[in-house]
Amino acid sequence: MCSSPGQLRRDGTLELAVKRSSWPPAVWVHGQCRVGSRVTLKAGGSFFFQPSAGAPVRPLLLVAGGVGVNPLISILRHCRDLRDEARHTGHGYTPMPVALVYSARSPAELLFKECIGAMEEEGLVTAHLFVTGKSLPAQDGRYHRGRLTSADLREVVRRLGADPLCYLCGPSAMIADVERWLTELGVPPESVRYERWW
Template structure:
């Protein structure tokens, strides 16, 4: 893929260095022990402070918004064209640098590395808040807007063909679905690759998604998730939870919808201490409660990896 002319000009407008070699190439399958952050401070830390201890690539790449839709009443879904050297692992986030906005945004990719390889784009789904980067996306950003991005994060799923099979348990709250959706899409891509190659490449087990939101309108990507479950019924399953819905649920969603929060019984049914690898992303209280529950079930601490949505 050739480098679009806007990319080099965007780099100059940001005063950014050209993309550099030597990007981080460490691979995480069984994650490092969970690092718990101190949440006692009354001042909310910004994205760069919260993630200061996380791995980051060295290069900052110019990029350009090439598509926007409303994923829900509160969430904007962006397609962003990126530099040919840009790369990420399913589950990672970007530092988002916006012209004229002092604060740096931090948003998880909600697309797969496969989409990047095929089309040269990534996708972000950003909920409306008054935090300057999210506010800019909802009020100012348009197709053609130029930004810059740097990949970071130790929360990802990137198996090699030689890795043993694991069963994924993905637990999401609200917009915490974003990195888990990326992981789900990447797992689907690997299964599709296995299908075309005779099943001798990646050792993919099962993946179960527990996803909780206020109502069905806020369940992002639900149609695509259901489609993946139907494409690979022996590998994928999902349970959607709605916590504040008083209206009836659409008929096509009813088989997947549970009213109320994710239960211990549901989690227990998908935990095998020898095989399960769990990824959690959502509000901090949810993450801490579910992490404790999983460890009570015997899931080792080093097989639970989380990203807190603040």
């Protein structure tokens, strides 16, 4: 899911981003699903961001690999909704600062670039985009070339400030590395939430 909880409340819809693959649900979505198809949703898990209005504001670190960006885009959109609600009502939770660290093989595989760019322009998030493959033009300053390193992560955490709340989603090896690096940086385990999909 890549939409915010507010979208479901506002208009009764939610968005899914499903990568084409041989996994049976993906085959159904891309090959058989049609407008009017009946689906069943199951809620669950502990990978969500739902701060209470009176909760202390903490820096937010989102780390994604590949299609692991989907739930983190949902969190970013929720941050936007929370910020807009706080501006409208004068109270509530305004998440700040927020950093997104996002890695994929090529610029084309960095999903939601326009959405992320718009949120950067709004001042909602600072994005650090990593391209691990060789398809990146040499002078393209929008992206970091190569894999995320512990030094990269250390710098992002330093800029965020003390006590970040961290959400990680991506390939298991990447998430294990990032979790270890965060521990080495002194981030307590209860402040690190992750989802490994493969």
